Amino acid sequence: MRRALWIVAALIALALPFLVSKSFYLQIAASAYITAIAVYGLNVILGYTGLLSLGHAAFFGIGAYGVALLETRASWPFWPALVAACAASVLLGFLVGIVSLRTRGHYFAIFTAAVGVMISIVLTNWQDLTGGNIGIVNIPPPPAIGPLSFEGDTAKYYLVVAALAFAIALTALVRRSLFGRTLIAIAGNEDLARATGIDVARAKLTAFMLSTFLAGLAGGMFATYIGNLDPGSSGLDITFEQLLYLVIGGLGTIAGPLIGTLVLVGASQLLQGVEQYRFLIFGPLLVVLVIFFPHGITGAFNRLMAARPRSHRRTTATPETEAAVS
Amino acid sequence: MHLFFQELLNGLVVGSLYALVALGLALVYGTMQVPNFAHGHLYMLGAYVAFFGVTIAHIHYWPSLLLAVVVLAGVGVILERLVFRPLRDAPEVNAIIAAVGVLFFLQTLAQVLFGGDFRVLPTPYDHVVHFAGLIATQQQLIVIVAAGVLMLALFLFLKRTLIGATIEAVAQNRAGAALVGIDTDRVSMLVFAISAGMAAAAAALIASISLISPSMGFTVIFKAFAIVVLGGMGSIPGAILGAYILALAESFGATYISTSYEDVIAFAVLVLILTVKPTGLFAKGT
Numbered sequence: 001m002r003r004a005l006w007i008v009a010a011l012i013a014l015a016l017p018f019l020v021s022k023s024f025y026l027q028i029a030a031s032a033y034i035t036a037i038a039v040y041g042l043n044v045i046l047g048y049t050g051l052l053s054l055g056h057a058a059f060f061g062i063g064a065y066g067v068a069l070l071e072t073r074a075s076w077p078f079w080p081a082l083v084a085a086c087a088a089s090v091l092l093g094f095l096v097g098i099v100s101l102r103t104r105g106h107y108f109a110i111f112t113a114a115v116g117v118m119i120s121i122v123l124t125n126w127q128d129l130t131g132g133n134i135g136i137v138n139i140p141p142p143p144a145i146g147p148l149s150f151e152g153d154t155a156k157y158y159l160v161v162a163a164l165a166f167a168i169a170l171t172a173l174v175r176r177s178l179f180g181r182t183l184i185a186i187a188g189n190e191d192l193a194r195a196t197g198i199d200v201a202r203a204k205l206t207a208f209m210l211s212t213f214l215a216g217l218a219g220g221m222f223a224t225y226i227g228n229l230d231p232g233s234s235g236l237d238i239t240f241e242q243l244l245y246l247v248i249g250g251l252g253t254i255a256g257p258l259i260g261t262l263v264l265v266g267a268s269q270l271l272q273g274v275e276q277y278r279f280l281i282f283g284p285l286l287v288v289l290v291i292f293f294p295h296g297i298t299g300a301f302n303r304l305m306a307a308r309p310r311s312h313r314r315t316t317a318t319p320e321t322e323a324a325v326s
Numbered sequence: 327m328h329l330f331f332q333e334l335l336n337g338l339v340v341g342s343l344y345a346l347v348a349l350g351l352a353l354v355y356g357t358m359q360v361p362n363f364a365h366g367h368l369y370m371l372g373a374y375v376a377f378f379g380v381t382i383a384h385i386h387y388w389p390s391l392l393l394a395v396v397v398l399a400g401v402g403v404i405l406e407r408l409v410f411r412p413l414r415d416a417p418e419v420n421a422i423i424a425a426v427g428v429l430f431f432l433q434t435l436a437q438v439l440f441g442g443d444f445r446v447l448p449t450p451y452d453h454v455v456h457f458a459g460l461i462a463t464q465q466q467l468i469v470i471v472a473a474g475v476l477m478l479a480l481f482l483f484l485k486r487t488l489i490g491a492t493i494e495a496v497a498q499n500r501a502g503a504a505l506v507g508i509d510t511d512r513v514s515m516l517v518f519a520i521s522a523g524m525a526a527a528a529a530a531l532i533a534s535i536s537l538i539s540p541s542m543g544f545t546v547i548f549k550a551f552a553i554v555v556l557g558g559m560g561s562i563p564g565a566i567l568g569a570y571i572l573a574l575a576e577s578f579g580a581t582y583i584s585t586s587y588e589d590v591i592a593f594a595v596l597v598l599i600l601t602v603k604p605t606g607l608f609a610k611g612t
Contacts, residue, residue, distance in 0.1 A: 052419040099597075103604040105418050106361040106559070110551050111600045114593040117548060121590050236544070240426050247423055277438055283431030287424045291412045294420060 009258075013161050023153040030157045032265040033164040034222050039245050039257035040167045041214030046243075047252035048180060049207045050187030052109040054239050055096070055116025059212040061123055061234025062089045063219025068136040068229045069129070078142035082220040089216025090209050097208040101201065104190070117236055124231040135230030139223050156225055163221050164258075167214055172254045174210065183207050184252075244286050250298030259297050332460055333577045339466045339535070341573030342473030346528035347546055348553040348565040349480065350521030356560025357497040357517045359418070360410050363425035365525060366547025367432040368405075370540065372398045372526025373533040374440055377447045387450055391530040395523040402522030403515045411514065429543070436540035449534035469531045476527060477566060480520070484562075493517060497560070545589060552596040 012019075013033075020026055038060050045053045066085025070076040076084070100111040123130050130136070142150040142159065150156055174180045182203045185193040194200045223229050232238075249260020268278050293300055351365050372394045379390030409428060413421045451464035484490040495503040496513045504510045529538075536542075553572050557564025572592055580588040 046419065050417065050419065052422055099601045103600055106355075106359075106422065107555070107600060107604060109419065109422050110361065110555060111597065114548065114552065114596040118590055118593045118597070121593075240430065243423060243426060244430075277434055279430040279434040280438065283427045283429075283434065286427030286430070287409055290416075290420050290423045290427070291409075294416065 038218035045211035054113035057238035058116035058119035059215035060219040063216030093212025250296030253298035337574035337577035341570035345569035352565035364428040366543030369525040370543035373529035376530035398526035399519035399523040402518035406518035447533035
């Protein structure tokens with residue numbers, strides 16, 4: 001059932017350029033996918049490990065500015081620029097992680113928020129490098145690989161789909177691995193996890209670096225896909241928005257980040273004209289969800305599936321395994 | 327040297343503002359372990375209530391300030407009741423996530439109702455005062471004095487009254503307080519009311535010096551968090567001390583280093599402290 005849904009989703013994503021008439025819709029879909037990649041990163045650190053990183057969008061900004069600057073200022077081609085930007089994001093994640101992960105709970109959220117805001121202020125104020133509030137324009141698209149060219153909207157769309165598929169596969173693999181289970185154990189009870197011999201500090205640092213890697217990757221894709229960039233993309237409000245997508249989609253689930261992003265980006269499109277007021281609905285929605293459905297849409301769906309009588313069902317899903325089976 | 331004292335004075339004004347905001351945050355954190363990320367937006371709302379009190383309802387400045395305090399105390403109670411109480415036993419990140427939802431809602435609400443324009447609260451106290459070569463407006467001096475009075479009042483309330491003692495009891499041990507017959511839910515609501523009321527008072531005091539806008543809560547909240555961490559989460563004297571330290575650091579930093587990075591100082595302080603001491607500077611024993 002679940003596998004079938006994923007295949008259908010993949011087919012729809014691949015067929016989309018032939019289904020929609022205007023490239024406008026294709027651009028919205030691609031931007032949503034890019035955001036979803038970043039949300040998958042947030043899922044690793046918050047959904048799996050239970051640590052709220054409020055500096056997530058800043059790492060998105062590092063990836064985006066990394067690609068944009070290397071391409072426009074140093075004339076690097078896209079691919080090495082993307083690798084370098086992701087590396088920069090991970091390196092910064094390593095440095096921030098070493099320090100911030102010594103704190104726990106609320107302190108970690110506040111610490112990462114402060115780091116995020118600082119990065120955002122630097123990106124805004126370091127005008128010689130980043131162009132300040134105007135940002136960077138005319139970021140070239142990726143060069144062709146052999147016969148594969150990334151010039152048109154459709155080609156760039158498929159590139160984003162590939163990156164998203166990579167992010168989903170990576171986080172799904174992590175979730176199923178021993179490392180993923182380690183993270184879930186830490187989220188459940190950090191002291192208990194340490195007592196069973198888990199190197200908690202190392203696991204948390206790795207999870208944090210993985211999350212910053214995905215944020216950087218999303219940023220790099222954003223820079224090359226949109227073609228221009230300003231510091232607004234790295235602000236705290238962007239982190240909050242990604243948090244909203246994740247919580248509504250389903251914390252700690254594999255489909256959650258994608259579902260949450262697509263549903264809310266779609267809803268925002270429906271609200272055209274009053275789009276800037278969407279948080280009048282989304283804000284209270286976030287509160288209601290976190291109180292009544294902490295596992296979001298995907299969690300509710302899983303509960304529904306678990307409640308459905310099925311002869312070959314192996315185990316009864318409990319709230320604890322709910323996150324694990326999706 | 328003259329510049330130094332002028333900056334000291336400016337630092338004291340801003341420090342008074344920070345102290346009132348950070349106090350509320352520290353009080354809520356100390357009694358309920360809720361890091362209320364929406365606190366800055368309560369402050370923003372308070373500024374608007376006072377502003378409309380003076381400009382539309384044509385009430386005098388002081389009753390408007392009182393009105394802002396009362397309205398926001400009500401909002402604080404509603405917030406505790408509807409949002410934070412149901413999350414008391416949930417994982418601790420859930421309360422932050424809910425606060426983020428509240429923050430988004432309040433900011434958009436202000437945007438819809440009041441528009442994005444910057445406003446200034448008209449004050450009857452805008453005369454300039456000169457003394458010893460320093461320049462200040464009456465309003466700036468009022469901010470310093472009023473903040474002092476409010477902090478003293480809160481201190482006396484917490485230390486000298488029975489209700490104040492129940493708040494301290496809940497802060498020390500929630501279960502223990504419940505065991506001796508304290509209605510902890512009522513204390514929680516009271517604490518939220520005081521916290522939001524203090525933020526509203528701070529906003530009404532400063533709103534005639536700095537600008538009112540729907541996003542004014544964002545900068546303040548992080549400074550308040552920096553202060554609360556600096557002072558040790560939940561410690562009230564620590565929060566007051568931290569507020570003045572940060573404000574003076576910003577004031578002198580802007581003068582002697584660079585204005586464009588003035589706002590970075592708070593975050594740099596925050597990161598530095600948590601790096602050296604992950605539990606905050608004057609943290610109560612864990």
